[in-house]
Amino acid sequence: MPLRRLFALSSLAFLAVLAVSPVKNALRPYRSIQAQYKALGLARATSMKAASVYADRQIAIQQIWIPKFDNRVDRCTTCHLGVSDTVMAGAPEPFRMHVATYHTPGDFPRFGCTACHAGEGLATSKDDAHGTSPDSSAPMRPAAYMESGCGRCHQSETVDEAPTLSYGRATMAKAGCYACHAVRGHEDFRSDAPPFVSIASKTGGAWVEQWLADPKKVDPNATMPNFQLSKDDITELANYLFSLPVPPQLEQAVEQASAEPAGNSANGKVLFRESMCITCHTVDGKGNGSAPELNHIATRATRGWLIAFIRNPHAFNPKTKMPQYSFSDQDVRDLVAYFEDELRDFDAPKEILDPLRVNQTLADKGHELFKNYGCFSCHVGTERGGERFGPDLDGIGDRRASSLDFGKRTDLPHTLDAWLAAKISAPRSFADGLKMPKFSFDPEQRRAIVTALLSMSSAPVPEPYRYIPPQQASVVPAGQVGEIVDRYRCLSCHQFGSRGGDISTAPLTFEGSKVNRDWLVSYLMLPTSIRPLLPERMPIMKISKPEAEKLADAIETFYVDPSIPENPFAGRPAADADPKEGERLYTTLGCRSCHIIGSSGGYYGPPLTDTHTRLKPGWVYSYLMNPQKWRADIRCPNYGLTDTDALRLTAYLETLVAAPAAPTATAEQRSAR
Amino acid sequence: MSAPIELIESNDPVAVPWRVALMRRDSRPAVRESDEKYVMTFPHLIVREIIMFQLVVIGLSLAAIFFDAPLESIANPVETPNPAKAPWYFLGLQELLHYFPPVVAGVLMPALVVIGLVVIPYARVNLEAGPLWATHSRGKLASLTLVVLALSLLFGAFSCWPIVIPTLIIGAAMLAARNGEQASPWRRALWRVTLPEWIMTWFVVIAALLTIIGVFFRGPGWSWVWPWEQFRA
Amino acid sequence: MNASAHARRFLLLAALLVVLIVPGCHRAAHTVAAAPPRPTQYQVEIGRTIYKHDCQACHGDTGAGDGSNSFNLDPHPRDLGDPAFQKKKSDADLADAIRRGGSGVGLSALMPPWGHTLNDRQIDAVVVYVRSLKR
Amino acid sequence: MTTGEWIRGTSVYRSVIRHGLEDTNRNRSLIIFENLFLHVHPVKVRERSLRFTHTFWLGGITLASMLVLIATGILLMFYYHPSVPQAYRDMKELQYVVDDGVFLRNLHRWAAHLMVFTAVLHMLRVFYHRAYRPPRQFNWVIGVVLLLVTLLLSYTGYLLPWDQLAFWGVSVGTNMAKQAPLIGERIRFFLLGGNIVSENALLRFYVLHCVVLPVALLLLVSIHIWRVRKDGGVQGPPEEGRQ
Amino acid sequence: MPDLDTTLDIEDDEGKPTRRDFFVQAGVAACAVAAAGSGIVTLDYLKPKVLFEPPTTFVAGSPLDYSDGVVRFYKDNKAFVIGGPTGVYALSAVCTHLGCITRYKSDEKAIACPCHGSRYDLEGNVTHGPAPRPLPWLDITEDAAGNLVVDTGIVIARGKVFRP
Incomplete structure (x- = not known):
């Protein structure tokens, strides 16, 4: 080719090739999107002034820059132009106004977009910003796991307005994930799983093998996961467990108990009911389910062990939530007799509780398995090392899909959430030789846990953005009162400040300001049902009078709230304490839809018939002013009462006194009901 | 050349455009008459240079338009990607590190290569090189065979096959070139190759082979993979 | 050199230009679809949580007005799933009834006002959830 | 008199362009030796040296990619901060915000690869054409040094994006340097400005990449090309029968 | 590209504009446009599209x-x-x-x-x-x-x- 022609051609190609990038630039999609927004705004604007704002818009990259928040730059608003524009409510994406949540749309300058939604904030093209390509470094949070964004800043277990996240965190704690996996903030986590020391005296080899094969099949309330063990593994582990020596005092207690005469099954049945065992345990599907199911309890443990355990559960498992009931020896024998008569698996083989004859070789192999599967993480014994058995979970929510090992799972989409969901439902399906056991989570739990996992960031958000709700002081008195509290395991159900369980709806943090001492003493000795609709009730633990008095005195002294007035009527005109006016309010506000006075009203709230006997007027008044202040999940609505109205209502309620002849329900009456 | 020199004196350089050079008889430069054709640099060379530059830019721009420069996630000192590969021109070196102790592969060998390259124009063998087998002697044959075998054994001891195999092949080719002056054109071409060219070819083949292996055939943990096998970082 | 040869050469150049430029500028075809506003899953979820906590005792799981606390209420709690009721009330009506209670909108005082307990956002979420109860 | 002619008549124009525009061999010569950049060329060149197979243009391509690298490199410096983590973010900014940023970065990266590649090929071409022989011995040595400088430039540029590729490439490379006996540790310490690949290392590599090595390269390239001219122009394949 | 070695017959292009002149002019014009365009694009490149400055x-x-x-x-x-x-x-x-x-x-x-x-x-x-x-x-x-x-x-x- 002649040189001139070549020169002309190559010069033209040179020009053309150099022009590509600027042309590409001029055609970047955000420009046409901004033009569309302008058109849409002009069409939707209702005033000339509003329209002129749209007309004057320049096409330019928009960004939210938050230097204090990891120097975050979010350019999402380059396309999502209407996120805080009320004109764009209900407009088609990408222009729609952000749906209202706690932080939006008012707080964009403080939080930006990627803090909650993730994605690549710097990007100005859709695919890059949303991270839609499979190996994207910053994929957006899928809508199903949106609440994981809340968990980045909100690090408490329960997060208001993030139900899925809260459920996920609670489920993780309950399933004991933190026993094997290290997670920031859960360094002190200890599993409630029982130690093994007494297993040889408790149950039989056949039962243990059944249990190891699938704990949930034996007890639907089981928290222990399924380790998917082979038959040989099970035999070896069982041998190991039975080779562990039982501490002599426990063995002696079990032996003595098994030698005791049989009890009265009918008495035991009554006692079982009034002790409110199903507040925690389940029988025939009834009960809270936070403790083992008792349907086949007599097939799970020997009679001697049951008697010895109920007498002193804390000796067998120092961490158990079960209170030590003050039953008489005969009471316990009766209870266990009832178990043996009715709560047993009649189809179970006879030898299910026969102790296992230990083969030391198998036991040694079992010991290896025990260590290999990290059983010691939950069942604390001598093995426990300093470190968590499983991999750390901190930062799991920031893992890139490309850094994950999908192993054999070729069926999964290459995303972090799909990987996590599969890990949770079938942990061993990724490769051979994995150790994580199978938990039987339902889809709702799985979604919640993945949400919680995705909220675990590698680095915590900077200080002003990290939110941990203030901890309430949670003092538990030491000394004799402390012993009583420990013996009856009050903390298993009641909250003391930020500590304690959530089975009871009555936190004890300010109980002293709430109830009268005398009522409290009688209640502790013989609890009555306050909210008939609730299945969880205070069990009758046969607390003795001196114990009850000590406890009540401590509560009246320590557990008070200074903001609750002793006498709300002090210094107020008499008209403010007019019970007549209060009674009228009671009717017009519709209180009776939930509360009973006398014989009429709903069963949802506690009956108010004996208000004066039970409650202090200062509490009633403080409660009426703002029920949610005392417990965020109180169902009683805040009526927004004026001070005077609250006082009048209090005055009316304080006129209600329990009839002097009111029957203090005896055990027989209650159980007959 | 013994005619007397005629001298013309003048003060007008325009009128008398002669230059005079005096030199000693024994110091005349040897001027070789050349029939080489010369052309004007502008435009002949300059236009070609411009076109060459444009073609380079066009090629690079096309590459830049269709292939993005790699950018992985931000550096994370605690997470090593697997495999951690250096840029391609160092992968030969990295491949060597797979076989030899670091001090050998990382320092000794590169240093030898650089020194070798620097001394090339000062080595007599490079300047006078005639075909390797232009002169033969039994000694040359024996020492060559010895060197090839010694090198093969040395690298074989480290099971560094990407060096051993080319060494043996090139050694075989060298021997095949022997007495090739009158043989087939193919062998004649081989016969013409000089010793330095043999050595350089040996080096280039090995370097290219190591680099190609490093770039295309190494996966996680520097294990062997086929380029068509998918591996995940 | 005739004119048609010139033209051919220009066409060739033009074609080259197009071939070079077009692949570089795949302009995302972005059309604004006219989708009706629909509540996000988050709103439904928040609404469900609040409903389960505050409303279910009287209005029941499915909104039929058969909650555990409803049996001795007179008048009986509203059946929220009733299509006629759903049709009659606008979102604003429902939000108003939740906010001000039965007495606030001239109905039974047994429905308490929630305006001091829930904020507007939460009430909107409950309305979204109540809408999802329509049979 | 047309405007063009008037412009060409002004003293300002004449002070810049000293010769007329007529296409004569005199003017063609003047173009070459009155231009700083072109005067490394002789006014006339051997016709044979224009042949593609004479040099395969490998040195020229290397030089062209160097020019591309300098142009794009200077532009890229406007949007680059040698600090952690801003360096990485700047890469993203080039991609997302800076017009043509990603094009320039790609161009820079691919030109760097091309330069290393053609420099190696150039060296091989020179070797097989025996163009290292006297009087060109020293120019060959300069060429070897240039190849090393090119590799170092490419390598120091490798760290600048501060991504995983960069970080681990440099970690591996500097650990190789550490293996040198006696001074290895010290070389690595000097190179990194510390014991780990940190922001100090980034800054050092940045200075090396943008100042020290380019200056060295430019000087050496000037000498290299000047010597080519002084040694009688590019030498192609050895001719039969000539030494 | 073997034709690259074709010599330029510059000496005989005198006279009226020819096809050869057209090619040279087209090439030079394209180079000029490319140079001018690169200048403009470079200026556009140097203009920041986003600012990291505190609000006023x-x-x-x-x-x-x-x-x-x-x-x-x-x-x-x-x-x-x-x-x-x-x-x-x-x-x-x-x-x-x-x-x-x-x-x-x-x-x-x-x-x-x-x-x-x-x-x-x-x-x-x-x-x-x-x-x-x-x-x-x-x-x-x-x-x-x-x-x-x-x-x-x-x-x-x-x-x-x-x-x-």
Whole structure:
């Protein structure tokens, strides 16, 4: 080719090739999107002034820059132009106004977009910003796991307005994930799983093998996961467990108990009911389910062990939530007799509780398995090392899909959430030789846990953005009162400040300001049902009078709230304490839809018939002013009462006194009901 | 050349455009008459240079338009990607590190290569090189065979096959070139190759082979993979 | 050199230009679809949580007005799933009834006002959830 | 008199362009030796040296990619901060915000690869054409040094994006340097400005990449090309029968 | 490309424009356009598309905080917000002389520049020293919550106080 022609051609190609990038630039999609927004705004604007704002818009990259928040730059608003524009409510994406949540749309300058939604904030093209390509470094949070964004800043277990996240965190704690996996903030986590020391005296080899094969099949309330063990593994582990020596005092207690005469099954049945065992345990599907199911309890443990355990559960498992009931020896024998008569698996083989004859070789192999599967993480014994058995979970929510090992799972989409969901439902399906056991989570739990996992960031958000709700002081008195509290395991159900369980709806943090001492003493000795609709009730633990008095005195002294007035009527005109006016309010506000006075009203709230006997007027008044202040999940609505109205209502309620002849329900009456 | 020199004196350089050079008889430069054709640099060379530059830019721009420069996630000192590969021109070196102790592969060998390259124009063998087998002697044959075998054994001891195999092949080719002056054109071409060219070819083949292996055939943990096998970082 | 040869050469150049430029500028075809506003899953979820906590005792799981606390209420709690009721009330009506209670909108005082307990956002979420109860 | 002619008549124009525009061999010569950049060329060149197979243009391509690298490199410096983590973010900014940023970065990266590649090929071409022989011995040595400088430039540029590729490439490379006996540790310490690949290392590599090595390269390239001219122009394949 | 070696027959192109001239002109023109375009694109490249600069507006609290004689210095924003007898106004704190940041001397009720001794009264007028111009007055408005918002980027007419 002649040189001139070549020169002309190559010069033209040179020009053309150099022009590509600027042309590409001029055609970047955000420009046409901004033009569309302008058109849409002009069409939707209702005033000339509003329209002129749209007309004057320049096409330019928009960004939210938050230097204090990891120097975050979010350019999402380059396309999502209407996120805080009320004109764009209900407009088609990408222009729609952000749906209202706690932080939006008012707080964009403080939080930006990627803090909650993730994605690549710097990007100005859709695919890059949303991270839609499979190996994207910053994929957006899928809508199903949106609440994981809340968990980045909100690090408490329960997060208001993030139900899925809260459920996920609670489920993780309950399933004991933190026993094997290290997670920031859960360094002190200890599993409630029982130690093994007494297993040889408790149950039989056949039962243990059944249990190891699938704990949930034996007890639907089981928290222990399924380790998917082979038959040989099970035999070896069982041998190991039975080779562990039982501490002599426990063995002696079990032996003595098994030698005791049989009890009265009918008495035991009554006692079982009034002790409110199903507040925690389940029988025939009834009960809270936070403790083992008792349907086949007599097939799970020997009679001697049951008697010895109920007498002193804390000796067998120092961490158990079960209170030590003050039953008489005969009471316990009766209870266990009832178990043996009715709560047993009649189809179970006879030898299910026969102790296992230990083969030391198998036991040694079992010991290896025990260590290999990290059983010691939950069942604390001598093995426990300093470190968590499983991999750390901190930062799991920031893992890139490309850094994950999908192993054999070729069926999964290459995303972090799909990987996590599969890990949770079938942990061993990724490769051979994995150790994580199978938990039987339902889809709702799985979604919640993945949400919680995705909220675990590698680095915590900077200080002003990290939110941990203030901890309430949670003092538990030491000394004799402390012993009583420990013996009856009050903390298993009641909250003391930020500590304690959530089975009871009555936190004890300010109980002293709430109830009268005398009522409290009688209640502790013989609890009555306050909210008939609730299945969880205070069990009758046969607390003795001196114990009850000590406890009540401590509560009246320590557990008070200074903001609750002793006498709300002090210094107020008499008209403010007019019970007549209060009674009228009671009717017009519709209180009776939930509360009973006398014989009429709903069963949802506690009956108010004996208000004066039970409650202090200062509490009633403080409660009426703002029920949610005392417990965020109180169902009683805040009526927004004026001070005077609250006082009048209090005055009316304080006129209600329990009839002097009111029957203090005896055990027989209650159980007959 | 013994005619007397005629001298013309003048003060007008325009009128008398002669230059005079005096030199000693024994110091005349040897001027070789050349029939080489010369052309004007502008435009002949300059236009070609411009076109060459444009073609380079066009090629690079096309590459830049269709292939993005790699950018992985931000550096994370605690997470090593697997495999951690250096840029391609160092992968030969990295491949060597797979076989030899670091001090050998990382320092000794590169240093030898650089020194070798620097001394090339000062080595007599490079300047006078005639075909390797232009002169033969039994000694040359024996020492060559010895060197090839010694090198093969040395690298074989480290099971560094990407060096051993080319060494043996090139050694075989060298021997095949022997007495090739009158043989087939193919062998004649081989016969013409000089010793330095043999050595350089040996080096280039090995370097290219190591680099190609490093770039295309190494996966996680520097294990062997086929380029068509998918591996995940 | 005739004119048609010139033209051919220009066409060739033009074609080259197009071939070079077009692949570089795949302009995302972005059309604004006219989708009706629909509540996000988050709103439904928040609404469900609040409903389960505050409303279910009287209005029941499915909104039929058969909650555990409803049996001795007179008048009986509203059946929220009733299509006629759903049709009659606008979102604003429902939000108003939740906010001000039965007495606030001239109905039974047994429905308490929630305006001091829930904020507007939460009430909107409950309305979204109540809408999802329509049979 | 047309405007063009008037412009060409002004003293300002004449002070810049000293010769007329007529296409004569005199003017063609003047173009070459009155231009700083072109005067490394002789006014006339051997016709044979224009042949593609004479040099395969490998040195020229290397030089062209160097020019591309300098142009794009200077532009890229406007949007680059040698600090952690801003360096990485700047890469993203080039991609997302800076017009043509990603094009320039790609161009820079691919030109760097091309330069290393053609420099190696150039060296091989020179070797097989025996163009290292006297009087060109020293120019060959300069060429070897240039190849090393090119590799170092490419390598120091490798760290600048501060991504995983960069970080681990440099970690591996500097650990190789550490293996040198006696001074290895010290070389690595000097190179990194510390014991780990940190922001100090980034800054050092940045200075090396943008100042020290380019200056060295430019000087050496000037000498290299000047010597080519002084040694009688590019030498192609050895001719039969000539030494 | 073997034809590259074809020699140019430059000597015989004299006379009227030919096809060869056309090619040369087209090539040169394309190069010129490419060069000019590269220049423009380079300028566009150098123009930042996003800025990382603090906002020019800041919230200066409630107007009620500024009774007559109250002077508050906003260090980050280089501005004084001053309560005058008739309302609130904002002054730039950047000395009009050479750009030093001025300070308020409460004992003298004056604004003084530490660099070259310029002095201003509380309305920004120069009372002493080398400063050539009075301190500019800054735009001041009210947001939805009733707080003052000062925009250091907008200079307003002197004497235009903000009356809540």
